Amino acid sequence: MAINVAGKSIETDEEGYLTNLGDWSEEVANEIAKAENVDMSQNHWEVVNFLREYYNEYQIAPAVRVLTKAIGKKLGPDKGNSKYLYELFPYGPAKQACKIAGLPKPTGCV
Amino acid sequence: MATAAVQAPPLREYPVIPILARDAMAGSRPYPASEKMNEALGFPGKLVDGWREKAVLKIGELVAKNRGLRVFLDACVHCGACTDKCHYFLGTGDPKNMPVARQDLFRKVYRRYFTLGGKLFPKLVGAEDLTESVLEDWYRYFNQCSECRRCSVYCPYGIDTAEITMAAKEVMDSIGVGQKYTNEIIGKVHKIGNNLGLPGPALKNTLETLEEEVKEETGQDVRFPLDEKGAEVLVVTPSADFFAEPHVYSLVGYAKVFHAAGIRWTLSSHASEAANFGVFIGSQAQMKAIAGRVREAALELGVRRLVVGECGHAWRVAYSFWNTLIGPFDFLDSRYPVPQHICELTYDLIERGAITFDREKNDAHVVTFHDSCNVARASGMGGLPRGQFIIPRAVIRAAANHFHDMAPETIHEHTFCCGGGGGLLTDELLELRVKGALPRMEALQKVVDEHGVNFMATICAICKAQFAKVLPYYKFDMGMIGGVHQLVSNAIRLGRND
Numbered sequence A: 001m002a003i004n005v006a007g008k009s010i011e012t013d014e015e016g017y018l019t020n021l022g023d024w025s026e027e028v029a030n031e032i033a034k035a036e037n038v039d040m041s042q043n044h045w046e047v048v049n050f051l052r053e054y055y056n057e058y059q060i061a062p063a064v065r066v067l068t069k070a071i072g073k074k075l076g077p078d079k080g081n082s083k084y085l086y087e088l089f090p091y092g093p094a095k096q097a098c099k100i101a102g103l104p105k106p107t108g109c110v
Numbered sequence B: 001m002a003t004a005a006v007q008a009p010p011l012r013e014y015p016v017i018p019i020l021a022r023d024a025m026a027g028s029r030p031y032p033a034s035e036k037m038n039e040a041l042g043f044p045g046k047l048v049d050g051w052r053e054k055a056v057l058k059i060g061e062l063v064a065k066n067r068g069l070r071v072f073l074d075a076c077v078h079c080g081a082c083t084d085k086c087h088y089f090l091g092t093g094d095p096k097n098m099p100v101a102r103q104d105l106f107r108k109v110y111r112r113y114f115t116l117g118g119k120l121f122p123k124l125v126g127a128e129d130l131t132e133s134v135l136e137d138w139y140r141y142f143n144q145c146s147e148c149r150r151c152s153v154y155c156p157y158g159i160d161t162a163e164i165t166m167a168a169k170e171v172m173d174s175i176g177v178g179q180k181y182t183n184e185i186i187g188k189v190h191k192i193g194n195n196l197g198l199p200g201p202a203l204k205n206t207l208e209t210l211e212e213e214v215k216e217e218t219g220q221d222v223r224f225p226l227d228e229k230g231a232e233v234l235v236v237t238p239s240a241d242f243f244a245e246p247h248v249y250s251l252v253g254y255a256k257v258f259h260a261a262g263i264r265w266t267l268s269s270h271a272s273e274a275a276n277f278g279v280f281i282g283s284q285a286q287m288k289a290i291a292g293r294v295r296e297a298a299l300e301l302g303v304r305r306l307v308v309g310e311c312g313h314a315w316r317v318a319y320s321f322w323n324t325l326i327g328p329f330d331f332l333d334s335r336y337p338v339p340q341h342i343c344e345l346t347y348d349l350i351e352r353g354a355i356t357f358d359r360e361k362n363d364a365h366v367v368t369f370h371d372s373c374n375v376a377r378a379s380g381m382g383g384l385p386r387g388q389f390i391i392p393r394a395v396i397r398a399a400a401n402h403f404h405d406m407a408p409e410t411i412h413e414h415t416f417c418c419g420g421g422g423g424l425l426t427d428e429l430l431e432l433r434v435k436g437a438l439p440r441m442e443a444l445q446k447v448v449d450e451h452g453v454n455f456m457a458t459i460c461a462i463c464k465a466q467f468a469k470v471l472p473y474y475k476f477d478m479g480m481i482g483g484v485h486q487l488v489s490n491a492i493r494l495g496r497n498d
Helices: A027-036 A042-056 A065-074 A082-088 A095-102 B035-040 B051-067 B067-075 B087-092 B098-115 B116-120 B132-144 B150-154 B161-174 B180-192 B200-216 B247-261 B284-299 B312-326 B344-350 B373-377 B388-398 B427-436 B437-451 B461-474 B482-492
Strands: A002-005 A007-012 B233-234 B305-308 B367-369 B457-458 B480-485
Touching: A002 A027, A002 B388, A007 B116, A027 A095, A042 A065, A042 A082, A042 A095, A042 B200, A065 A082, A065 A095, A065 B035, A065 B200, B035 B180, B035 B367, B051 B067, B051 B373, B067 B098, B067 B161, B087 B427, B098 B116, B098 B132, B098 B161, B132 B161, B132 B233, B150 B161, B150 B373, B161 B233, B180 B284, B200 B247, B247 B344, B247 B461, B247 B480, B247 B482, B284 B312, B305 B312, B305 B344, B312 B373, B312 B461, B344 B482, B373 B388, B388 B482, B427 B461, B437 B461, B457 B461, B457 B482, B461 B480, B480 B482
Parallel strands: B233 B305, B367 B457, B457 B480
Antiparallel strands: A002 A007
16 A cells, blocks of 8 residues: 655555555645544654654653653643543554554554 | 554443354454564474474374363263353453364364364365365454353363463464564563563562652661572572563562561562463473573572462462472472462461551552452462461451452353463454453452442463553553552561561
């Protein structure tokens, strides 16, 4: 599968996750978000940017408690919980936010 | 995917056998594993030349090696006792999801090549050649069996249908027809040590974050030790416990139990996974390689006890197979069960008065317990008959005031699969997962209506992830699902062991 961004074809797997993580850009993220029916606000970007920073350091998306803690610090304690993350990413913060951030899908019993 | 429009079937007041819906689930097909994923496990990357002959040879090899499998293939008399026992049949109405019909997809091929009647008069005995369309049926419908073994409980011959599903998957893997969800994950365990692909430094960071959070909440220095040599207990738990909700709350519960009881414990970055998907694909070699990490970690860390966290099939593998896969365990303390389930450990401490609870802290929860299939039908606990049913419930009752069981035909050995077991917990099978959850959702609705149940505890990472996903399709809150040690965590008295 592939998505088209600014006339360029970008390869994804069957589920729409980027095949090459290096293909990611903000335009690509916006395109994936559109397909997911997610309207990217500043708060969405805070999550996506944190996921990418964490991935760069640890080669994995952050665990949900790590993510909620970091988002609570950035956006305020009332937003540092998974309920808020589900409001942003209804299909689940781990999978949907990772997809938009260009990270691999978390696998296993999650 | 975000737009997947899956409809949950309506809950019925009196569950009845569904009207047959031929080929209703013929379109359900998990993503195939890539060449790289298959090859990483030593399987051919893609469908091999001469696959038919090779598959038949493989079947021959399996029935020669596994006498049980041969009996299960020969003994079925098509009495039909199993037909309405499968959650996937009850939820989808697809006749090929009747256990007898699904297993006959394999049985008819076995008959064709390995029985006299099938060789001479195939049509008379329901024997069939292994054709491309039969192989396609295998791939679709053996990936609609969660190997939960509920049908086996009702089989008058005791046929273990899951063994047939596992054999079919083993044959398919051997000719290059692997399933992505399971095979990608097994590859990650070999490479990184867990299903998630969570590397050591990320695990360390995650555990440090949890320590800080629990300190903020409780004021206690509850530790989440990693790779600590000389600890008494090594805990092996599903990596979802580190990563996901509600799983992580049970991990916090384990840590509080060790803290309150003053037991030195550790997790391992080498064996950072209890799950063993080798069993789902019927591969003894994969099971052994995955389990091997646990033995290596236990020896390296010098622990005296092995404890398994809340993971259903991991407990089956540990309880029933570890001894032959990675034993003997002569280096462990024989005064404790080897291996020991976290519920056994907590129950033992409760019985001895070593940990106590403020039960009212769980008063917001009216609790029921979902027996996970692999724990219920393939293991034991505490060395007492039916201990695997008694002990988790006893732990819940020690930690919470309000508990109500679901209907007797849906619990204990009669329990219904959550709908996501056996290597089917993947997004492209969501329709199957939602529909397969129907019988459990109906039983849950009853205790919700009758007793106001608002929390379903379980001891399996797959069950937790599956219910968190499918509960909303049945208009339940996803927060209704959680772990037994989540309840323990809420109510345990932490004392002065910090």
